[in-house]
Amino acid sequence: MSAYRSRAALIALGALLAACARHPAPASLAAPQVTVGRAFTTRLAVVRTAIGDVEPGASPVITAPTGGRLTDISVQSGSAVVAGEILARLRPPDPAGAPRPPLVIRAPVNARVVRVFVQDGQRLHPGQRLFGLAGTSIRTARAPFPAVLHPPLRIGQRVLLHSPLAPRSPVTGTIARLTPAKRTHHALYAWITLPPRPGFTVGSPLRVDVMAGRAQRLLVPPGAVFLRRVGTVVFVVRGRHVYARPIRAAHVVAQGVVIRSGLRPGTEVVTHAPVRLTNGMRVRIAHRPAP
Numbered sequence: 001m002s003a004y005r006s007r008a009a010l011i012a013l014g015a016l017l018a019a020c021a022r023h024p025a026p027a028s029l030a031a032p033q034v035t036v037g038r039a040f041t042t043r044l045a046v047v048r049t050a051i052g053d054v055e056p057g058a059s060p061v062i063t064a065p066t067g068g069r070l071t072d073i074s075v076q077s078g079s080a081v082v083a084g085e086i087l088a089r090l091r092p093p094d095p096a097g098a099p100r101p102p103l104v105i106r107a108p109v110n111a112r113v114v115r116v117f118v119q120d121g122q123r124l125h126p127g128q129r130l131f132g133l134a135g136t137s138i139r140t141a142r143a144p145f146p147a148v149l150h151p152p153l154r155i156g157q158r159v160l161l162h163s164p165l166a167p168r169s170p171v172t173g174t175i176a177r178l179t180p181a182k183r184t185h186h187a188l189y190a191w192i193t194l195p196p197r198p199g200f201t202v203g204s205p206l207r208v209d210v211m212a213g214r215a216q217r218l219l220v221p222p223g224a225v226f227l228r229r230v231g232t233v234v235f236v237v238r239g240r241h242v243y244a245r246p247i248r249a250a251h252v253v254a255q256g257v258v259i260r261s262g263l264r265p266g267t268e269v270v271t272h273a274p275v276r277l278t279n280g281m282r283v284r285i286a287h288r289p290a291p
Helices: 003-022
Strands: 033-038 040-056 061-063 068-071 086-091 103-106 111-116 129-134 139-146 158-163 166-180 187-193 205-220 226-228 231-238 241-246 248-253 256-261 268-272 284-287
Touching: 040 187, 061 166, 086 129, 139 205, 158 187, 187 205
Parallel strands: 033 284
Antiparallel strands: 033 268, 040 139, 040 205, 061 129, 068 086, 086 103, 111 129, 139 187, 158 166, 158 205, 166 187, 205 256, 226 231, 231 241, 231 268, 248 256
């Protein structure tokens, strides 16, 4: 190349560099701004779920949910009752001797009282029969649960019922009795008295949720979980870069996404990004949570 051409090439290169300085790279090529949150722990309700079906109701028996002294019986054999009506009150014992508020015994459905098994003022033990009911509108549900649960199921326990005809409108039922499953020794049938509702027709399925206490769980804020080819990931922030980390997500709750494994509390993760994130991408932090 001649000296003239070399000089011309250098001049052209200088002009190009000057133009680049005046016109920076498009924003799409710059590091995207992301919002960052932290993995955190909180106590959540532990729910045990079973799928059951609706069966014709026989004559449900209301039993004592706990021990204590029965007072204020307001019905007798032959009385007609409506769902929610108070039948009696039960005063549980207190080892310390301090007074405790009484438990209210209510009718679970519209029915007729056919038997009264107890007397006013009688001392009761948990599960003791109180009242026998009958009615054409009575329905029961049968749902299988593991034979060993912590805490165990108990008669009189309230459960949440979800009908496929109204999945967003759960209702409350009551465990009337517990029986072992005939075909397996590892299951227990919970027989649940259903409230009057058109969706609970004989043979229809339903989901039964039992509250089994509370436990510590690890969560990430909403928006922190992404789906990639390797599976479900979060993007962990390290300095000015983000890195995909596979995790096992359990389910979504109001506070965020429950994480089963793959993450530690306090880990910084991306909760919002304007572009599709990739492993090792350089980013700018638009917002970082306070330590």
